[in-house]
Amino acid sequence: MSKKLDPRVARTRQMLRDALVELIHEEGYEKITVQDITKRAGLNRATFYLHYRDKLDLLSQSCEEILHDLVESMNASLAETESFDFMSGQPHDTFIHLFEQISFNSRLYKVFLTEKNMSHFTSRMMELMIDFVAKGMKNLQPDDEKLAVNRDIAVRYFAAAFLGVITWWLEKDMPYTPKFMATQLMRIGTRGPYIEDPFVK
Amino acid sequence: MSKKLDPRVARTRQMLRDALVELIHEEGYEKITVQDITKRAGLNRATFYLHYRDKLDLLSQSCEEILHDLVESMNASLAETESFDFMSGQPHDTFIHLFEQISFNSRLYKVFLTEKNMSHFTSRMMELMIDFVAKGMKNLQPDDEKLAVNRDIAVRYFAAAFLGVITWWLEKDMPYTPKFMATQLMRIGTRGPYIEDPFVK
DNA sequence: AACACTAATCAACATCATGTCAATAAAACG
C-alpha cells in the first residue's frame, strides 16, 4: 500500500510541522506567516508550496495525523471491554487511554488545544468527543425514555465538559496522572461533584 | 461621564459591526478583510482606520460590548437571589437569564459562538462561564473537603459543559425555551443524565 | 443662517505576504 517516502520529503515535512508548532506557541497561529515557518524550518519558501497549499493545509494535515492515533487508541479499548462494572470505582479503560494518548503527545496537544485561534483543531477534537460520548451513552442507556434529559443535549454536555477538563489539564501541565483524571471525570459525570448531596436534606 | 456621541460616529461603527457579523457568517472570520468589511458597510476603507486598529480590534470591541450586557444581567440576578431551594425542581434565575440574554442577541451569539476561528470570543465567554460557575459552587459548597473532586476540575467541567450546551442550542436555532434549557442543565449537573441510576442495582 | 469643528471620502503611496514560475543545484534511487 504505502510506498516508502523519499527521506527528503519526510524530513522537510517534519521540519515544517515542528516549526509550525513552535511558532504557534511563540506567536500564535494567526500572526505567523508561511515565510516565518520556512525561515524557522531552515527551508526555502517555495519548498513549502511543494507540500502544502497554505498555512491551514499544513495545520490541517498535522491535526488529522495526531487525531488518527487518538481515535485508533480509543476504539481499540472500546472494542476490548464489552462489559464493565461501574460500581468498581475504577475508571473505564477508554478514559485512561484518552488521557494517556494525549500525554504521549502532550507538547502538540497543549499547543493545539490551549493557544488562540486553533478552532480548526478544537472543533475536530470536539467532534471526536461527541462521537465518543454518544457511543458510550448508547451502550449504557439505549432507551431515550430512561434519560432525564434530551440525549443530544446530554451528549454535547459531556463532550464539552470532557474537552474542557482535558484542556485544563494541559494548561496546568498535567498535574495529575491519566488514571486520576479519568477517575475524576467518571465520578463527576455519574455522581455529581458533591460527596454529600446538598440538594437532599 | 459619557459625552453624547457624534451620530456619524455611532452610525459608522454600527455599520462596520453589522457588516462584520454578516461577513463572518457568510465567509468566516479568517477570510474576510478590512476591504470586505468597508465595502459591505458602504464606507471608505480609510474610515475604518479612524475607528479601529485592525480587524481584530473591531471584533474585540464588539465582543466586549455584548458580553458586558450578559455579565450585568447575570450579576443582577445573582444578587437578587440570596437563598434558593434546589428541591423545587425550578432552575435558578441566573440560568434562565443566561439563556434569555443570549436569545435577545441570538443572531450575534450564534455567529460568534458557532462560526470557525472565533476563539477570541469563545475564550472570553469561557472565562465568563468559569467565573459564574466558580461563584455558584462557592455559594453552594464552600468547603473543599466536601467535594468529591478537585474544585478547579469541577469548575472547568461545568463551565465547558454549559458553554457546549449553549453552543448546541444556538447551532440548532434555539429549539427549546430558555427556561427548559436552564432546567435541563440544572438536572444533568446535579442528578446526572439518567432517571434510574444504572450504576446502582 | 453662518460659523467652526469634526468626520468621511478619495487618491496615492510604500510595504509586505502571497502564490507561481523557470532555471539550477543537490540528493535519492536503481
Add this chain to the structure above:
DNA sequence: CGTTTTATTGACATGATGTTGATTAGTGTT
C-alpha cells in the same frame, strides 16, 4: 554510474495593509 525526484534561488504579478494630505460633507453652536 546516470536518471529521476526534490530543494533552492531569484523573479514576478497580485492583493491587502496601514498611512497621508487634501477635499467634501455633516454636526451643533452661537
